[in-house]
Amino acid sequence: MRFLNRGFLPVLSFFYLMSAASVLNAEGFRNAAPGAYALGQSGGRLAFIDDASAVTENPANLADFEKTEVLLAPAFVYFTNEVEYSNGQKAKSDDPLKFLPNAFVVFPTSNEKLVIGLGVSVPFGLGAEWEQTGAFAPGGILRYTAPYSSELLTVRINPNVAYRVNESVSIAGGLDLMYSRLKLEQFFPPVGLAGLQLVSAETVAETDMDGWGVGANLAVTWDVTEKDRLVATWRSEIPVDYSGDGSIGNLTPEAQALGFTENGDAHTEITFPQIFGLGYGRKITEALVAEVQFEWVGFSSFDELNLDFGQNTALFGGNNVIQQDWKDSYTLGLSLRYDFGDGLRLHGSYQYFESPIPDNTLSTTIPDADQNAFTVGLTKKWEMWYVGFGYSYVLYEDRTTTVAGVSGKMKSNLNLFSLSLGAAF
Numbered sequence: 001m002r003f004l005n006r007g008f009l010p011v012l013s014f015f016y017l018m019s020a021a022s023v024l025n026a027e028g029f030r031n032a033a034p035g036a037y038a039l040g041q042s043g044g045r046l047a048f049i050d051d052a053s054a055v056t057e058n059p060a061n062l063a064d065f066e067k068t069e070v071l072l073a074p075a076f077v078y079f080t081n082e083v084e085y086s087n088g089q090k091a092k093s094d095d096p097l098k099f100l101p102n103a104f105v106v107f108p109t110s111n112e113k114l115v116i117g118l119g120v121s122v123p124f125g126l127g128a129e130w131e132q133t134g135a136f137a138p139g140g141i142l143r144y145t146a147p148y149s150s151e152l153l154t155v156r157i158n159p160n161v162a163y164r165v166n167e168s169v170s171i172a173g174g175l176d177l178m179y180s181r182l183k184l185e186q187f188f189p190p191v192g193l194a195g196l197q198l199v200s201a202e203t204v205a206e207t208d209m210d211g212w213g214v215g216a217n218l219a220v221t222w223d224v225t226e227k228d229r230l231v232a233t234w235r236s237e238i239p240v241d242y243s244g245d246g247s248i249g250n251l252t253p254e255a256q257a258l259g260f261t262e263n264g265d266a267h268t269e270i271t272f273p274q275i276f277g278l279g280y281g282r283k284i285t286e287a288l289v290a291e292v293q294f295e296w297v298g299f300s301s302f303d304e305l306n307l308d309f310g311q312n313t314a315l316f317g318g319n320n321v322i323q324q325d326w327k328d329s330y331t332l333g334l335s336l337r338y339d340f341g342d343g344l345r346l347h348g349s350y351q352y353f354e355s356p357i358p359d360n361t362l363s364t365t366i367p368d369a370d371q372n373a374f375t376v377g378l379t380k381k382w383e384m385w386y387v388g389f390g391y392s393y394v395l396y397e398d399r400t401t402t403v404a405g406v407s408g409k410m411k412s413n414l415n416l417f418s419l420s421l422g423a424a425f
Contacts, residue, residue, distance in 0.1 A: 029125060030297065031100060031123055031124060031125050032077075032100075032392065032416050032418075033045055033057065034053055034100070034102035034418065035073035035102065035390070035418055035420045036073070036347075036387075036388025036390035036418050036420035037049055037050075037051050037379055037388060038056075038057050038418075039375055039377060039390035039391070039416060039418040040347030040348065040349070040375055040376055040377015040388070040390035040418075041291065041335040041337060041347045041349050041377065042333065042335070042351050042373060042375045042392060043291075043293060043333020043334050043335045043351035043373070043375065044281065044291025044293040044335030045057050045291070045293065045335065045349075046277055046278075046279030046281075046293055047231050047279040047280065047281030048229065048291065048337070049061055050064060051069070051379070051386060051388075051420065051422065052070065052104035052105060052106045052119075052422060053071060053104050053119070053420075054106075054117070055104045055105075055118065055119035055158060055160055056104070056119045056121055056123075057233075058172075058219050058231055058233055058277075059160035059162055059174060059217070060170045060171055060172040060231065060233075061162070061219075061231075062106055062115040062116075062160065062162035062172060063115055063163060063170035063221075065108055065115050066108060067108065067424040068105070068107055069105065069422060070104070070105045070422060071105070071386070071420060071421070071422035072103050072419075072421045072422070073101075073102040073103065073419065073420050073421075074099065074102070074418070075100040075102065075418040075419075076097065076098070076099060076100075076416075076417040076418075077097070077098040077100060077415070077416055077417075078096050078097055078414070078416075078417075079098065079127075079413070079415075080093055080096045080412070081128075081364070081410065081411070081412045082411050083364060083401060084409050085135060085141065086406055086408065087406050089134050089135040089140055090134040091131075091135040091408070093128070093129060093130055093131070094129040094130055094131045095129040100122045100125070102119070102121040103120045104117065104118070104119045104120075106118075113164040114161065114162070114163055114164075115161075115163075116159070116162075117160040117161075117162065117172075117174075118157075118160070119156070119157075119158040120155065120157055120158075121155075122153070122156070123156050124180075124272055125152055126150060126151065126152035126365075126366060127150070127151055127152075128147070128150045128364065128367070130142075130148045130364060136148050142364060143187050144188070144189050145403055145404060146186070146363060146364050146403065147184045147185060147186040147365060148185060148186060148187065149183075149185040150183070150184045150185075151183045152180065153182075154178055154179070154272070155178065155179045156178045157176075157177040158174055158217070160172050160174030160217070161173060167223075168222060168224075169220065169222050169223075171218075171220050172217075172219045173216070173217065173219075174216070175215070175216055176215035176217060176236070176238055177212070178212065178214070178240065179210065179211075179212055180210060180211060180213065180240045180242070181208075182208075182209045182242055182244075182270075183206075183207065183208045183209075184206065187203075187204060188203050188248060189202055190202060190250075196254045196258075197255075198254065198255040198258075198315065199251060200251075200252050202250075203248060203249040203250040204248075204249065205246070205247070205248040206246070206248075207244065207245065207246040207247070207266045207307075207309075208244050209242035209244030209245075209266050209267070209268065210242060210243075210244055211241045211242040213238040213239050213240035213241075215237060216235075217233070217234060217235040217236065218234045219234070226283075227282055228280070228282050229279075229280070229281045230279070231278070231279040231281075232277065232279075233275075233276070233279075234274070234275070234276050235274060235275045237273060237274045237301055238272040239270075239271045240270055240272065242266075242267060242269065242270070243265070243266070243267050245263060245264070246264050246266035246309045246310075247262055247263045248262060249262060255315070260312055260314075261311060261312065264309060265308075265311075266308070266309055267307075267308040268307050269306065270302065270305070271301040271302065272301070273297050273298040273299045273302070274298040275298070276296045277293065277296075278295075279292070286339075287338055287339045287340070287341075288336065288338055289336070289337040289338075290335070290336055290337075291334070291336075292334050293331075293332070293334075293335070293351075294330065294331070295330060295332075296330050297356065298328050299328055299356035300326055300327055300328045300356075301326075303323070303324055304321055305321070305322045305324060306322075307320040307322070308320065323361065325360065326357055326358070326361070329353070329356040330354050333349055333350060333351030333373075334351075335347065335348065335349035336348050344379075344380050345378070345379045345381075346378055347375070347376065347377035347378070347379065347390070348376045349374075349375045350373070350374055350375075351372075352370070352371070352372055353370065353371040353372075353373065354370055355369050355370050355371070356368075359399070359400065362400075363401060363403070364401070368396075369398070369399045369410070370396075371396055371397070372395045373392050373393070374394075375390065375391065375392040376391055376392075377389065377390035377391070377418075379420065383424075384424055385422070385423055386421075386422035386424065387419075387420060387421055387422075388418075389418070389419055389420075390416075390418040390419075390420075391418075392414075392415070392416040393415055393416075394415075396411070396412040396413065398410065398411055
């Protein structure tokens, strides 16, 4: 009887976003930076970012904007995973291509010191689809111990206000209004309890939950000299309470007589992490700009997942608190930007990501490891139009995951592509 008990590992549009957003996991369940500028300079994107995606990356820089700007920043992700277990079974991910839409708008006001920004983005996500072969086939070690399909979608609506304090300092603050949806599917075996048959044959157990959360963000930009800039950014934790439906088929009359139902309530809660960033940028020449960046991510807020299935909780094992024990993590990076003139720029960076997931809770549901990311981008700005392309190749370290006492070697591969399509008027 193993769907949502200790053996079950967590799974963790507004306009075109809600209808098209898919998810990935790049660092825990945190998604990559949106837009060609931010992705192309992922390792150092906070200090001098000057397109509308600054709403998300460093809203204090919005104080420099003199025109209304609109930016669409769709991203495409190709993410593959494979686990080879010591018993010879393999698990291979399916559906590797994902789409992440993002959009931003910036409004200068009649007060030349005050600028308003709005971002709609996909900051966190989890997508794990696995082929129903090998370890997920009948008789496989993952058949009843892990979901073959899991999806965590977030959409963040982020209004910000930036204010220029003086010629050297600007500040910003805003709200993070976040919608999230959690869906999972897992095979469920025939089970009995106290001599009664409750599930007559193998079936699929599913849940679909959603909810809202609210957080806040702050940022400050300080031009220390004409060439040197320091920035600090902070985003708070966002707790989301989920509620929705859970379903399971093939319940026997005896199970229904005990109060179990094929469709019932489902609840859980996830606290998304606070993030603190520090950046330092220097204009080495008129054309060349360098940045270094550090981020601290409070993933220790995800210490457990408590899945409540109402009247069906006993059917799923009774105690559905799954320990995660994630740790706080960090990223460290360096970037370069070169201006060729006439609005044409080349971006590049390196960034290291520390995985927040300990060995004892690593699973196929959230495949993750320490990462080395190499990025490049090209952007072009005209008087009104703005376009860009960013690419990142991420090297994951190999890791070992264990299920039912059987160890497996996990390998992941990630390619990220981002476009920027904008206008200023």
